[in-house]
Amino acid sequence: MDLDMIQELASESVCTRCRGRIFASSGHEMTNGERGNALNFSLEALGFKVNITGEENCEICHGMFLELGGYAGEIARRLESYEFKTFLIGTTVSKDIIENEKRIHLKYGDRGESIKKELNRELGKIVSSKIKKEFERSDPDIMVKINTEFMTIDLQIKSIYIYGTYRKLRRDLPQTRWIKYSEIKETVESIIGEPAMAMARGKNYFLHGAGREDVDVRMLGNGREFIIEVASPEIRSIDLNELKHTVNHSGQGIEIENLKFATKSEVSKIKDEKYHKKYRAVIVRDDGKPVDMENLEKALNYLNGKVIYQRTPLRVSASRSDLVRERRILNIFLESKDPPTLIIEAEAGTYIKELVSGDSGRTNPSVSELSGQRLKIGELDVIEIER
Numbered sequence: 001m002d003l004d005m006i007q008e009l010a011s012e013s014v015c016t017r018c019r020g021r022i023f024a025s026s027g028h029e030m031t032n033g034e035r036g037n038a039l040n041f042s043l044e045a046l047g048f049k050v051n052i053t054g055e056e057n058c059e060i061c062h063g064m065f066l067e068l069g070g071y072a073g074e075i076a077r078r079l080e081s082y083e084f085k086t087f088l089i090g091t092t093v094s095k096d097i098i099e100n101e102k103r104i105h106l107k108y109g110d111r112g113e114s115i116k117k118e119l120n121r122e123l124g125k126i127v128s129s130k131i132k133k134e135f136e137r138s139d140p141d142i143m144v145k146i147n148t149e150f151m152t153i154d155l156q157i158k159s160i161y162i163y164g165t166y167r168k169l170r171r172d173l174p175q176t177r178w179i180k181y182s183e184i185k186e187t188v189e190s191i192i193g194e195p196a197m198a199m200a201r202g203k204n205y206f207l208h209g210a211g212r213e214d215v216d217v218r219m220l221g222n223g224r225e226f227i228i229e230v231a232s233p234e235i236r237s238i239d240l241n242e243l244k245h246t247v248n249h250s251g252q253g254i255e256i257e258n259l260k261f262a263t264k265s266e267v268s269k270i271k272d273e274k275y276h277k278k279y280r281a282v283i284v285r286d287d288g289k290p291v292d293m294e295n296l297e298k299a300l301n302y303l304n305g306k307v308i309y310q311r312t313p314l315r316v317s318a319s320r321s322d323l324v325r326e327r328r329i330l331n332i333f334l335e336s337k338d339p340p341t342l343i344i345e346a347e348a349g350t351y352i353k354e355l356v357s358g359d360s361g362r363t364n365p366s367v368s369e370l371s372g373q374r375l376k377i378g379e380l381d382v383i384e385i386e387r
């Protein structure tokens with residue numbers, strides 16, 4: 001730096017802390033305030049007149065650091081009602097402050113630290129000592145967002161995630177409320193989510209399922225995996241046994257098991273799972289006449305172990321792209337004759353109703369086509385998910 005630059009540095013109308021921060025990348029053991037003091041001292045020792053500016057008149061920070069105590073008190077008060085282990089603070093300052101700081105830092109070699117970084121760190125230290133909680137950079141339970149321009153404090157509370165398996169003992173229950181059935185108020189999601197949200201004192205809930213069964217299909221056997229997410233919880237360590245007990249004794253036809261706390265990353269994992277499934281299906285003839293059992297059994301023998309081709313069924317074609325899927329029927333046989341009841345074991349993603357009906361030729365071959373009669377499923381249960 002030449003003498004003119006050094007003179008310019010000494011006469012900048014910036015506070016000691018902000019002058020120190022211009023060179024934050026040198027002298028790692030120092031705070032910016034200490035670095036600024038050392039800098040002022042050296043400049044004066046070299047005979048330069050230093051413009052000692054109070055923080056409130058500083059061209060960069062405009063006294064923002066003097067307000068940290070007030071912010072910290074308010075943050076601590078807002079955090080009081082939450083149970084959490086770790087938190088992080090993120091500050092937004094006005095564009096003018098950022099641009100002004102950048103301009104001054106660039107002039108002296110761009111070796112500085114952003115004011116936001118120092119604000120976050122200093123505020124984190126004060127809040128941390130007030131509330132005795134850890135300041136954590138990666139995946140904190142609570143993110144405190146401060147906007148110094150508009151003087152706002154927002155809390156972003158990490159959701160809690162609870163893994164489990166559910167059994168659905170009813171034929172009138174959609175899995176989530178995103179499937180629109182105007183006459184249905186209850187869903188698997190609401191029966192598990194409402195009590196979970198109440199216990200965690202959260203603001204919302206979402207059920208993430210490892211696939212789903214149709215509204216009129218029961219989910220029996222070992223149950224289907226799910227993760228229930230409770231958004232903005234005040235309580236993070238809810239009693240999972242109590243949740244299980246509440247749901248299982250609510251008389252709403254849902255039973256949950258194997259509950260444990262999970263993480264956000266496990267949501268996409270269970271959503272992507274592709275398990276073979278075993279079904280029990282009671283079948284009837286479209287025309288109401290008795291099923292021709294001899295031809296039915298021939299059809300089942302033929303289908304056993306075969307690959308079928310299923311074009312996207314008409315009933316779901318609005319929400320899924322139209323393509324032909326190959327699925328193997330791993331096992332299919334008659335369990336009982338009266339009423340005709342099949343056990344079907346098939347690869348993940350097989351449309352079982354269409355395997356029986358044929359879906360006007362869109363599923364090929366089908367039980368209907370092979371047995372020469374128009375059949376459909378009367379009642380369907382998932383009896384095992386093979387995981």
Ligand SMILES: [Zn+2]
Nearest residue numbers: 015018058061
């Ligand atoms: Zn300053």
